Amino acid sequence: MHEQKEHLFLIFENLIRIKSECSCGIFSECTLSDITLKQIHYLKTIDQNKEVTFSRLAEITRNSKPTITEMINKLVRMECVYREPCQHDGRIAYIRLTGRGEMIARAEQKALEQVIERLMDSLDDQEINLLIEILKKVR
Amino acid sequence: MHEQKEHLFLIFENLIRIKSECSCGIFSECTLSDITLKQIHYLKTIDQNKEVTFSRLAEITRNSKPTITEMINKLVRMECVYREPCQHDGRIAYIRLTGRGEMIARAEQKALEQVIERLMDSLDDQEINLLIEILKKVR
DNA sequence: TACTAATTAGTTAGGGATTACCTAATAATA
DNA sequence: TATTATTAGGTAATCCCTAACTAATTAGTA
Structure with a gap:
């Protein structure tokens, strides 16, 4: 036993x-040795929610929109996400994972x-x- | 297949x-929802190295001694570690895990x-x- | 229908708390 | 005198905020 x-x-x-x-x-x-837990969590949230915008991500994570802008700018610099403007509404941008971002999220x-x-x-x-x-x- | x-x-x-x-x-x-990765890593290091002092932990983690003092003070406030003065040398204190600290480390x-x-x-x-x-x- | 007004999406500016590091100086002990 | 740990003071990054702004869209009205 x-x-x-x-x-x-x-x-x-x-x-x-x-x-x-x-x-x-x-x-x-x-090659992202100093990624934080929060950043990984944001990437996972983006991965799990299709067609996610800045406002929607703010809603999901219960943070302000400026916080999301800042976080996404950081993740863009890290080449984990990019903005894709909406075809039908010029105010909206979708947040998409890059190959690297998806790799980390999954x-x-x-x-x-x-x-x-x-x-x-x-x-x-x-x-x-x-x-x-x-x-x-x-x- | x-x-x-x-x-x-x-x-x-x-x-x-x-x-x-x-x-x-x-x-x-x-009940430690906002513990950081670094803090967990320090606890694991303390767990893995028996009889570890402040100087030794600074050496292992390649940080300065004041950094270790600060980190240990934080972990003491979180009730994860405590200081045990050395019997033979009044300058030395061993860093010990509490039950909670060991729980987290393991x-x-x-x-x-x-x-x-x-x-x-x-x-x-x-x-x-x-x-x-x-x-x-x-x- | 055309034009203004209100709303919505995201950004900038400026600020704050916390974490995690540092050097230099100091106190206590060996 | 050398060693151990602490204190004081400072820095950079992360992760959050509110208020004010720009640009785009939608609604209301003349």
Whole structure:
């Protein structure tokens, strides 16, 4: 019982290590070592809300519009987002993620994808199916 | 093949969700919603280096001693660390983690432990052994 | 219909609190 | 005299604000 737990702990630590190596890889590819938690959070919010404008982002994050302008200017300088003017209304600009911005916003997800690929390379078909059946049961 | 991947992705997302629920639980137990990444990093460094003094922590983190004094004062106010004067040398104080400080420094680890307990509750002995055998192969 | 008035979207200007660093000087101990 | 930690004073960046502004659009009215 206790031995099993120890085993599982080591195995999952290994998986987590692989995953964080992958996500570090993603971040260092973006060469943004001093990005802040807030900035990452803004990028995720932009990623999750399609067609987001300055006013809308201010609303979602419950900040003032000048705060959003400032934050977006910063993220533009970091090459994570850009402004796309609305075709139909000259007052409106949409905030879009660049490739780099999207990479950062989805780093967790992408790292997980890489871990799964590693997993699929290491195991045969039957083992993968077995793994799926077992882990499905965890709630 | 692609279906397996999709399955695995959903299953691991679920595990990660469980884990981050656990670690959020740990953090909210500590009632420290506005702790910074730097502060967490200092706590981890203190946890990993036994008998660490102000000078030593300055050396490890490559900061000046006044920076360390200030940071430790902040962490003391947050009840995450305390000073323990050295018995043999009145100039020296060791930096020790409080229960709360240790909780935060090891949140990841503790969350993983909770996930594994959940896993062991959901699976029988044979399944656990099978899981260990399969996941062992991932490198 | 055309023109003014009001509204809306985003920006600028100026400011404040906090974090996280620094050097120089100082106090206490070895 | 050397070492450990602290105090004093300062800087830069982040992340937030209000008030005032510009430009674009919409509504109201003559």
